[in-house]
Amino acid sequence: MKNKLSWLSIPFTIWMAIFVVVPILIMAVYSVTSADGLVTGENFVGMGDYAVVFVRSFWLAILATLVCLLIGYPVAYMMAKEGQGFQRVAMALIMLPMWMNFLLRTYSWMSILENNGLLNQLFRSIGLISLYNSVTGSNIEYFQLLRTPGAVVLGMVYNYLPFMILPIYSVILKLDNSLLEAAQDLGANSVNVFRKVILPLSLPGVLSGVTMVFVPSVSTFAISRLLGGGTQMMLGDLIENQFLGGAYNPHLGAAISMVMMVIVVVCMVVMNHFGEGEEQAVML
Amino acid sequence: MSKELIRLDRCTMVFDEDVVLDNINLNIQDKEFLTLLGPSGCGKSTTLRIIGGFQMPTSGDVFFDGVRINSVPPYRRAINTVFQKYALFPHLNVFENVAFGLRIPKTDANGAKVKLPEEEIHSRVMEMLEVVNLKGFEKRRTTALSGGQQQRVAIARALVNRPKVLLLDEPLGALDLKLRKDMQKELKRIQKAMEITFVYVTHDQEEALAMSDTIVVMDKGCIQQIGSPKDIYNEPQNAFVADFIGESNIIDGIMRADGVVEIFNRRFQCLDSGFEKDEAVDVVIRPEDVDIVPLEQGQLKGTVTDVTFKGMQYDIIVDFYGFKWLIQTTDLAPVGSNIGIKIDPDGFHVMKKSRYSGMFGDYSSYSEEFDEISQGVGDDEE
Ligand SMILES: Nc1ncnc2c1ncn2[C@@H]1O[C@H](COP(=O)(O)OP(=O)(O)O)[C@@H](O)[C@H]1O
Ligand SMILES: [Mg+2]
Numbered sequence: 001m002k003n004k005l006s007w008l009s010i011p012f013t014i015w016m017a018i019f020v021v022v023p024i025l026i027m028a029v030y031s032v033t034s035a036d037g038l039v040t041g042e043n044f045v046g047m048g049d050y051a052v053v054f055v056r057s058f059w060l061a062i063l064a065t066l067v068c069l070l071i072g073y074p075v076a077y078m079m080a081k082e083g084q085g086f087q088r089v090a091m092a093l094i095m096l097p098m099w100m101n102f103l104l105r106t107y108s109w110m111s112i113l114e115n116n117g118l119l120n121q122l123f124r125s126i127g128l129i130s131l132y133n134s135v136t137g138s139n140i141e142y143f144q145l146l147r148t149p150g151a152v153v154l155g156m157v158y159n160y161l162p163f164m165i166l167p168i169y170s171v172i173l174k175l176d177n178s179l180l181e182a183a184q185d186l187g188a189n190s191v192n193v194f195r196k197v198i199l200p201l202s203l204p205g206v207l208s209g210v211t212m213v214f215v216p217s218v219s220t221f222a223i224s225r226l227l228g229g230g231t232q233m234m235l236g237d238l239i240e241n242q243f244l245g246g247a248y249n250p251h252l253g254a255a256i257s258m259v260m261m262v263i264v265v266v267c268m269v270v271m272n273h274f275g276e277g278e279e280q281a282v283m284l
Numbered sequence: 285m286s287k288e289l290i291r292l293d294r295c296t297m298v299f300d301e302d303v304v305l306d307n308i309n310l311n312i313q314d315k316e317f318l319t320l321l322g323p324s325g326c327g328k329s330t331t332l333r334i335i336g337g338f339q340m341p342t343s344g345d346v347f348f349d350g351v352r353i354n355s356v357p358p359y360r361r362a363i364n365t366v367f368q369k370y371a372l373f374p375h376l377n378v379f380e381n382v383a384f385g386l387r388i389p390k391t392d393a394n395g396a397k398v399k400l401p402e403e404e405i406h407s408r409v410m411e412m413l414e415v416v417n418l419k420g421f422e423k424r425r426t427t428a429l430s431g432g433q434q435q436r437v438a439i440a441r442a443l444v445n446r447p448k449v450l451l452l453d454e455p456l457g458a459l460d461l462k463l464r465k466d467m468q469k470e471l472k473r474i475q476k477a478m479e480i481t482f483v484y485v486t487h488d489q490e491e492a493l494a495m496s497d498t499i500v501v502m503d504k505g506c507i508q509q510i511g512s513p514k515d516i517y518n519e520p521q522n523a524f525v526a527d528f529i530g531e532s533n534i535i536d537g538i539m540r541a542d543g544v545v546e547i548f549n550r551r552f553q554c555l556d557s558g559f560e561k562d563e564a565v566d567v568v569i570r571p572e573d574v575d576i577v578p579l580e581q582g583q584l585k586g587t588v589t590d591v592t593f594k595g596m597q598y599d600i601i602v603d604f605y606g607f608k609w610l611i612q613t614t615d616l617a618p619v620g621s622n623i624g625i626k627i628d629p630d631g632f633h634v635m636k637k638s639r640y641s642g643m644f645g646d647y648s649s650y651s652e653e654f655d656e657i658s659q660g661v662g663d664d665e666e
Contacts, residue, residue, distance in 0.1 A: 176371065178367050178368075178371040179371050181338055181358070181365075181371070182365070182371040182372075182373070183373075183384070184358040184359045185336060185359070185363075185364055185442075186364065186385035186388065186442075187359045187360075187385050187388045187390070187445065188359055188384075189357075189359050192388055197373060200375045201375055
C-alpha cells in the first residue's frame, strides 16, 4: 500500500529540492563569497557588528515564546476541558484574527499603541496619566508604548499565540480520560492529576508549540519595524535590509541567515533532547 | 464472621432520561469475591463506577463501612480499580506505574502531608511485582508489555495501595482463553492471600461461576438474582437467570400441588413447593439432567432433530410435541430416531412467572444461537 502510493510523494520531493534545498545551497555559496565572486570569510567576521541585533532577536523571541506558553497553556487546557460549545467559540476567536492580513493586524496595533492612540486616550480619560504624574512628580502626556521591546513582544505574541494553543489543545484533548480517572483512583487530587499525568503527557504539544512560536519569532521582521519603530531592529529586519534595503549586501545577508539558521537548529535539537530528558526524569 | 463493607441503597442512575440503574440494593461483605454478571450494557460498569466514586447516583445512597460516601471523591476512598483497558500511564515505566499511588503525599490525622520514605516505596513495589509475577520488569516501558503483563501491572498498581476493596472491570476481557483461565486462578489466589474484597465485573458466566463467592446477576439496570454460584445455577429465580447461567430448557408448566408439576399435560414429581395450587410457572430442566431411555420406558417421547459432537458429550436437540429441548448426553442417538427420556425429581426447577417468561429456553433456533455464541468468543470487545 505504502510502496504503491509512494510515487505520489515524488512531486513534493522535487518541489522541496527546487525550492528549499537549492535556495539554501545558493545562500551557503553567497555567504562564503564576496561581491566580486571570491571565496572569503569576511562576511562572518563582519557580523560581529550586529551582535546586539542577534542578542535582541533571541531575547525577544524567547520572551514572546514564554508569554505565549504562559497564556496558551491555560487557554488550551480550558478549551480541552470545557464542553463542545466553548471549544467552538474559543476556536473561532482564535482563528478569526488569522483571516485578516498580517500587516493589517500589525498596523491596527500601531494605532492602538500610539502616543495618541486608543490606549493612551483611554488612560488619559480614566485619569491614569495624571495619577501617574502626581505620584511620580513627572509631567508626561502619554505612556511610551510604541517603539518599545514590549510592543514587539506583544506583536509577536498576538500573531503567534494560535501556534502555541492549537498543538497543546489537541494533545490534551486526546488524553485518555481513563488515565485521569486512574490517577484519581490512586489517590491523586486534581492538582496531582495535573502535575503527574496531564502535564507530562502534554509535553509533546508544548514542545511543538514552542517550536512553532520560537522559530517565526526569532526571524520576525515587519513586526519589529512597525511596532519597534526602528529602535528594535531584529535579525529579520537586518537581513531584509541587506537584500532590499539601503544596506544592500546580499552576501552579508546570506551569512547572517546561515548563522541564524544554525543557531535555531541547535536550539531546537537541544530543546527536543531536553524534552525527552524531561520525560525520562519523570520516569525515574 | 462476615461483615458488611459496602451497601448500595436504592441507587438509581439516569443518563439523559435513560434509566441505566433502576433502584439497586446491594450488600457487599468484607473479604468476599463478588461478581456483577450480565450482558453488555446492563449497567455493571456504572455500578462499579458508583462504588469507585467516578459517578454519583442520580438518587440513592452509597455506604462504606457504615458511612455514607456519596460525595466522597475517588481519591479519598479506600478503594482501587483495575480499569477495563488497564489505563497504565504511558510516560512511566512499570516500577513508577506501580509506585504512583505510594508517591502521592497522604494527609495524616493532624492534617500534615506525609510522604512515604523511598525505601518503603521500593520494597512495597518490589513485593507487589513479585505477587503478580513481574519481577525483573521494573524498568520496562508499559507500552512494550503484552496484554497479560499490562493486566498484571494494573493489578499491582491498585493492590500496592492496600485498598479494602478492589474493583475489576472485565479485567480479562482482552486476553486469550488460555491466559484468561490462568489469570482467573491467579486473581483468586491473590484475593485469598491479601484478604481483600473483590468486586468483579464480567459478562462471562463461566468466569463468574468459577471465581465468585457471590454472584449478582443483572439485566436492564436491575438486579435479577444475588446468590452463591451453586444457588444461581441450581435455583435460578427467573427465565433470564436460568438462560444466562448455563444452558437450560424452560417450559411452561402448572404447579398442581407441592412437589407435583405438570408439563405437556403430564404430571412429574419435583422437589419444589410453596406455590399456589394450579399456579402457572416456568420450569427449568438443565440439559445434563435428562436421561435418554428406551422409548417404552420414557416419561416423554420425542424425535432427535440435531446432533453436535462436543468432545465431552453430544448436544442433542429433541423435538417434544413441537418444543425443542437441548439434551447433553454421552449416549449417541442418531438424527431422526425416536427416544424416551426420564427426569429425576431433582432435575426440575420451578420458577415463578416473570417478565422474561417465554423469552428464553427454547432451542428451536439452536444452530443460530450456536453461531452467535461462537462469534461472541471470537471478538470479546463490548
Ligand atoms: N457517561 C454516560 N453517559 C451516557 N450513557 C452512559 C454513560 N455511561 C454508561 N452509559 C449507558 O449506560 C448503559 C450501561 O452501561 P454500562 O454500565 O457501561 O454497562 P455494562 O458495563 O454492563 O456493559 C449503557 O446503555 C451505556 O450506553
Ligand atoms: Mg462495562
